[in-house]
Structure formats: C-alpha cells, structure tokens
Amino acid sequence: MEVELDSGELKRYNRHLLLPGFGAEGQFRLFRSSVLVVGLGQQGSAAAFYLAAAGVGRLALMEVEDKDEDVVRFPSCRRDLALVGTVRDRLRALNPSVKLEVGQAGDMDGWISKYDVIASCVRSGRWRQELNRSCISHRKPLVMAAVWGWEGQALTVLPGRGPCWNCAVRYDREETLANAGGMMGAVAGAMGILQATEIVKILLGLGKPLTGRSVFFDGLTGRFHQAVCERDPECPVCSGEEGE
Numbered sequence: 001m002e003v004e005l006d007s008g009e010l011k012r013y014n015r016h017l018l019l020p021g022f023g024a025e026g027q028f029r030l031f032r033s034s035v036l037v038v039g040l041g042q043q044g045s046a047a048a049f050y051l052a053a054a055g056v057g058r059l060a061l062m063e064v065e066d067k068d069e070d071v072v073r074f075p076s077c078r079r080d081l082a083l084v085g086t087v088r089d090r091l092r093a094l095n096p097s098v099k100l101e102v103g104q105a106g107d108m109d110g111w112i113s114k115y116d117v118i119a120s121c122v123r124s125g126r127w128r129q130e131l132n133r134s135c136i137s138h139r140k141p142l143v144m145a146a147v148w149g150w151e152g153q154a155l156t157v158l159p160g161r162g163p164c165w166n167c168a169v170r171y172d173r174e175e176t177l178a179n180a181g182g183m184m185g186a187v188a189g190a191m192g193i194l195q196a197t198e199i200v201k202i203l204l205g206l207g208k209p210l211t212g213r214s215v216f217f218d219g220l221t222g223r224f225h226q227a228v229c230e231r232d233p234e235c236p237v238c239s240g241e242e243g244e
Contacts, residue, residue: 046192
C-alpha cells in the first residue's frame with residue numbers, strides 16, 4: 001500500500017525517510033504505534049523525548065512512587081503529577097501530533113495491556129520486577145534499563161523468545177537507592193536514549209533486539225560491552241511461557 005506524508009511531516013521526519021528499511025511506510029507504522037513509559041526521571045524523560053521526536057503516535061507517561069522504604073524518606077526522590085505534567089507539556093511542544101496520555105500506577109496491568117511496547121525507567125528493583133511480571137503475563141515487549149552509580153544495563157524482554165529480567169538480574173529484587181551508591185544522571189539519560197532506539201527497532205521490525213544479551217555501559221570509561229544471558233528453565237516468572 002502506498003503511503004504519503006504531508007509537507008509538515010516530510011520536513012519533520014525527512015532524515016527517517018532516508019534510512020534503509022524505514023521510509024514513509026516505517027514512519028506510518030510509528031504513527032500507529034503506542035508506547036508506555038514507566039518512570040519519569042532523567043532516564044524516562046530522555047526515552048519519552050526521543051520517542052515523541054520519532055513520531056510514535058500514542059505515548060503514555062506513568063510515574064510511580066518508589067516502594068523501597070529507604071527511598072521514600074527523601075522527598076527529593078519522590079515524583080508526582082506535577083512532574084508528569086511538566087514532561088507532558090515539553091513533549092507536546094516538541095511534537096504536537098503525538099497523542100499523550102497519563103497512566104495511573106494503581107492500574108498497572110490495565111495500562112500495560114493497552115500499549116504495544118513498555119519502557120521500564122524506574123529506580124526501584126522491586127518495580128522492575130513487577131513490570132517484568134506484568135509484561136510477561138500480558139505478553140508485551142518490555143525494554144528494561146537500570147542505572148547504578150556510573151553504570152547502566154539494558155535488556156529487551158520478548159515473552160516466550162528469551163530470558164526475562166528476573167533470569168538476567170536475579171539480585172535486582174533487593175536493590176534499593178540507598179545501597180546503590182547514587183546515580184549519575186547523564187548515564188541515566190544515555191540508557192533512556194538506548195531504550196528509545198530499541199523500542200523504535202521493535203515497532204518497525206528492524207535490526208536485532210537486545211533479547212538474550214544485555215548491554216552494559218560504564219560511564220567512567222565510556223565503554224559499552226555485551227553479555228549473553230540465557231533463559232532460566234526454572235524461572236518463576238517466565239518458565240511457563242511458550243514462544244510464538
């Protein structure tokens with residue numbers, strides 16, 4: 001089917017149109033796609049910014065209160081609707097054609113079920129595990145990233161096609177901000193941009209997703225490296241999932 005972009009879209013997305021395998025059809029596919037970004041700190045804001053700029057048609061923003069007791073003692077670490085509103089307004093100014101929605105953390109499963117891809121940009125290991133379980137249950141692609149200090153790790157979870165976050169990062173269940181030793185904001189931003197790139201690849205069916213391999217970034221050395229991770233046949237989260 002032949003698709004056409006109007007003059008404004010041609011100008012906004014002209015560099016996408018030059019990419020091999022992308023073109024107008026790929027851009028229209030993004031227009032029809034939807035993504036839920038959970039967590040709106042530096043990592044989530046960066047991911048949402050580049051997804052909106054890419055032209056993802058429907059983008060939902062969800063902020064969650066960190067469940068780790070050591071975190072909620074610090075008011076500066078808490079996020080609220082004001083933060084969601086600020087990010088939403090900036091994205092609306094960046095790309096008015098993107099439909100922006102505000103997700104409700106109290107109905108996490110309901111929101112996850114409505115979107116094509118989920119981005120986990122939360123600080124708490126317990127929230128990452130909860131998102132991992134919910135996306136496995138709803139068979140939704142989940143692009144995960146976490147930051148500890150100067151280091152980041154990213155993994156894409158495709159239910160039934162590779163390991164889940166629990167298989168790859170078992171210790172993350174007990175991770176808290178207090179014992180993680182802080183976080184470098186620029187590293188969080190870099191991981192958010194990596195997540196946005198991964199999500200666009202998944203939505204377009206291009207390239208090779210980060211399934212079965214984790215990407216690690218060391219901000220102090222500027223180096224990326226990968227490690228193969230395998231699905232645990234006894235994983236309590238994903239062991240019963242069959243491939244497509």
